[in-house]
Amino acid sequence: MSSEDEMVASFLSGELTSRRFGPNLRSQLAAGGQAEQLLTHPDLSDAGANFARRALLAATRGYGENRDLFENFPGRVTWIRALLSADEASGVRYLDYSYWVELSGGSRRPTDAAARIKAGRRAFDVPNEPFVDAAHALIRGERFPPLIFVGERQDALVCLEGNLRLTANALAGFPTEIECLIGTAPAMGRWAH
Incomplete structure (x- = not known):
């Protein structure tokens, strides 16, 4: 199991x-x-620090305020820690944002984005080097912070935080299982469509 406090701390980290x-x-x-x-160095047992992190995520990304990234995000979400296999991770979609849609050729799949990056395609003329650099770091054995995925069910996930790291994993061929937090809620489909 995980918690909202852990998700907020992971997101901000x-x-x-x-x-x-x-x-x-x-x-x-x-x-x-x-x-x-x-x-x-988040202390999840410190209620004041948890409140400060939630306030920071609200101020920067609209968390808990039904705006910006968190517009239509449900208030009650069940959070778990998980390790996803390459097959499971390759099925995670990007959030529905113009850059990620363009990078993936419309599919919102990281494997499609990786193929397009390898072919030299750019989304909105944004350089692909950060993805390539992160993929090389993975291949060298660097570990990334947990990614955050959400959905109505665990078999239909969208990346809430960590799209660059997800893309780097796809570019590197998903060399290891992906550590993540997964949030599920029946109403998540309004956000994770």
Whole structure:
């Protein structure tokens, strides 16, 4: 089993290392007088720290406020920790966002995106080097933070956090099982379509 608090901590930890989202998180932490340790070494038994992380995810991505990334995201989600095999991971779809749709040629499948990247195709002229660099890191044995997948059921998942890392795994041929948190809810289909 897992928890909402673990998902929030994992989500923020994953985004802290992101070139795209990390700077905004650091800025929000500084504005709130919080240290990065809130995200890099989360104490899930500390109710105040859990509240601060939920507030940070609300401020940066709309969590719990039915906006931005979390628009139509259900309030009650069951969270578990899991390891996905290559076959299971290759079936996870990207979220329905124009960049990921374009990168995958419309399928929202990481294996299709990997094939397009290998063929030199770019989505909206955004360089593919971050995917290639991350795939090389995986091949060298680096470990990534857990990815976060959601769906109505465990056999129909969408990547909530970690799309770049999911793509890197596809590029590397899914060399190991993927550590993840999986959130399921009957109403998740409104978000994870």
